[in-house]
Amino acid sequence: xxxxxxxxxxxxTIRQQVSFTLSRSGYVVVEAEDGKDGLAKLSxxxxxxxxxxxxxxxxxxxxxxxxxxxxGGTYSGTIVMLTTxxxxxxxxxxxxxxxxxxxxxxxxxxQLLGAVSKLVGVAGAA
Amino acid sequence: MTASxxxxxxxxxxxxLRGFLHSYTKLIEDQLGAVQADMSTAMGExxxxxxxxxxxxxxxxxxxxxIFTKKGSDGKQAMVREVEERKIPTELGAxxxxxxxxxxxxxxxxxxxxxxxxxxxxxxxxxGEMSVEDVVSxxxxxxxxxxxxxxxxxxxSGATNTSSSTxxxxxxxxxxxxxxxxxxxxxxxxxxxxxxxxxxxx
Numbered sequence: 001x002x003x004x005x006x007x008x009x010x011x012x013t014i015r016q017q018v019s020f021t022l023s024r025s026g027y028v029v030v031e032a033e034d035g036k037d038g039l040a041k042l043s044x045x046x047x048x049x050x051x052x053x054x055x056x057x058x059x060x061x062x063x064x065x066x067x068x069x070x071x072g073g074t075y076s077g078t079i080v081m082l083t084t085x086x087x088x089x090x091x092x093x094x095x096x097x098x099x100x101x102x103x104x105x106x107x108x109x110x111q112l113l114g115a116v117s118k119l120v121g122v123a124g125a126a
Numbered sequence: 127m128t129a130s131x132x133x134x135x136x137x138x139x140x141x142x143l144r145g146f147l148h149s150y151t152k153l154i155e156d157q158l159g160a161v162q163a164d165m166s167t168a169m170g171e172x173x174x175x176x177x178x179x180x181x182x183x184x185x186x187x188x189x190x191x192x193i194f195t196k197k198g199s200d201g202k203q204a205m206v207r208e209v210e211e212r213k214i215p216t217e218l219g220a221x222x223x224x225x226x227x228x229x230x231x232x233x234x235x236x237x238x239x240x241x242x243x244x245x246x247x248x249x250x251x252x253x254g255e256m257s258v259e260d261v262v263s264x265x266x267x268x269x270x271x272x273x274x275x276x277x278x279x280x281x282x283s284g285a286t287n288t289s290s291s292t293x294x295x296x297x298x299x300x301x302x303x304x305x306x307x308x309x310x311x312x313x314x315x316x317x318x319x320x321x322x323x324x325x326x327x328x
Contacts, residue, residue: 011259
């Protein structure tokens with residue numbers, strides 16, 4: 001069984017970096033370039049176990065996206081934010097919308113992998 | 127007795143200054159934008175190269191391992207058969223010398239496999255360091271926002287365009303500009319730097 005992860009970030013380089021880091025450990029990674037795209041990709045990939053999302057993005061930001069996901073009421077996976085933001089208000093808003101973690105960029109691959117492993121409870125591929 | 131004479135502002139000079147600031151801030155914005163674009167392009171290309179190196183290392187390791195796995199579960203036995211069937215020349219010919227040749231080849235294959243893991247570890251650490259690109263890119267954007275706010279404030283706002291503006295009006299205009307700049311910041315480091323010059327926002 002493989003664990004599928006959705007990375008939502010408007011920076012292509014960040015998406016590639018997260019994807020590279022996670023796929024090396026056996027995770028299957030789906031990429032989305034903003035909140036709207038994130039919702040579409042989530043809808044097409046119902047087996048996504050973890051969403052890693054940026055906060056500030058064009059079209060739809062990460063917090064609006066996770067609030068929309070919460071409002072939808074069907075997603076049971078985990079959400080974590082990966083951002084340069086450190087504002088306590090935004091962190092509270094994210095928590096209220098169901099985010100379980102807040103990772104600050106620039107990220108260290110081992111920290112990302114550690115957090116992901118802890119949040120999804122398993123390694124990438126069983 | 128001489129009456130005090132009100133000094134009229136030199137509107138030509140003010141207009142010149144506004145025009146100068148407009149072009150000057152635009153110039154810096156353009157230059158910053160170009161640096162940001164260059165950096166993003168370079169990072170994108172480095173990332174592509176990293177992925178290509180990683181794929182190549184993985185393919186080479188897989189190719190090396192095929193020789194172990196395709197003819198049986200015992201890697202060494204499979205290698206012996208491979209050497210015999212394909213008449214791969216070994217260092218000393220046949221018999222025991224074949225085992226020596228196989229051992230050396232086995233070691234070489236293991237080295238390739240270990241090299242693949244080592245390369246990927248190195249690439250992973252490079253990729254981690256590269257994630258700073260997104261942070262730097264955002265800081266460039268925030269600098270551009272600050273310049274654009276400065277231009278709007280000095281060149282377009284009512285308070286700074288009227289010679290009779292009061293200090294209160296200037297203060298209010300400045301505060302509005304600073305609020306916009308502060309709101310654009312996402313990193314704590316940026317906010318701390320802001321506070322160093324303008325204090326904590328009320």
